[in-house]
Each structure stands twice: as structure tokens, then as C-alpha cells.
Amino acid sequence: AVVSTQSGHYGRFTEHDFPLNSNSHPTQVDPDLVKEELDFFKIDLLEIFNVEDPNDNDKESIATLTIREKVHQFLLDPDYSRAAMVWSFADMIAIVLSIIMLVAESVPSANPHFSDPRKPLYYFFYSTEILVNGFFTVDFLLKLISWPKPWLFFKNVLNFLDFMAILPFYMELIAMMNSGGADAGTFDGSSMGVEVD
Secondary structure (H helix, E strand, O other), X not given: OOOEOOOOOEOOOOOOOOOOOOOOOOOOOOHHHHHHXXXXXXXXHHHHOOOOOHXXXXXXXXXXXXXXXXXXXXXXXXXXXXXXXXXXXXXXXXXXHHHHHHHHHOOOOOOHHHHOOOOOOHHHHHHHXXXXXXXXXXXXXXXXXXXXXXXXXXXXXXXXXXXXXXXXXHHHHHHHHHHOOOOOOOOOOOOOOOOOO
16 A cells, blocks of 8 residues: 655555555565655654653763763773774874884894984984873873772772883983983883783
């Protein structure tokens, strides 16, 4: 049967789609065709069956989050927003750079570039170390501040390992500042940690 309306529009549901035999049920219905018909007749199934749109619930739940909870979601869920995806991507790049520098520092021919300011690549490696550890530090502190129960933060093994990854950098930095001599402003690459999250 063809459905008609006063507007002259004819629905495209046919007897082939919905057999009139009461013992039969539609088995092969094109979902795009069904959506087209529902949109034309302005039929809202969610409203008819009193079902809440899950997307609306997600929007409401996000809107009710506190700033700290939003930061927590931002850091731990790359799908939370486009910015969260970019932050997660930057985190992966920083991890890869850390690994590359750790491997390079272990190569005898490259090691002098990590400890001798007279070498051409020394300041490149030094700047990279500062940037990477700075990123890891900001990431770590934001996680610590936004953690639901900060006093339980270090019970998460990954958080503890993140802390241990950035600790050597600051220990060496303090040692450099205290030395104040010829060793000040140099680093040996051993302070480059790798985050594990």
C-alpha cells in the first residue's frame, strides 16, 4: 500500500516492504528510506516512546562538570574534545622524543653532544630536554591537581612512574645550580625521563 497525504506526497513504503499478511513482518527495510519518511512526516520516535536522546545526556553531564573534573577528563580522555586529542598527540610526541634522546645518549659517538657545550648539537639536545620535561611537568601537575582524590594519586602506578620520570631532571638542575662552577649549564642526558601514560 502507498501512503498519501493532503500535501500530495506519496510515501515509498510498498506492499513489498510491509506485506499485508498479518502473519508476516518486514524483514528487509532500507533504514535510509525509513529515516526519509520519518523526517518528512516529522515523526519523532524518541518523543513518541518517551526516550531521552543519549547525546543530550552527554551534553548535560559535561555542562555540570566542575573545572577540575573537566581538566581530569581533558587529560585522560583524548575523545573529550579536539584540544584533548591535540594534547594527547603532543604527549606521544614528547614520549617518542624522550626515547630517541635516551637511545642517542647511550651511543658513544653521540654522548659528547649531551655533555660538552662546545659540541654543535649540545644546545639542541639541552633545549629539547627542557621542553620535553617542561611538558611532562605541566601534564603531571595538572593530573595531580585534577585527580578526584589527590591523596590517592600515587596509588596509581602510572602516576608514580611519571613522577620518577621527571624527578632526575630537577635533581640534576638543582645540582647544576648549586655547583655554580664550570659544570653549571651542562647536562649529561641522564635526566631525560620517559612518561609511561
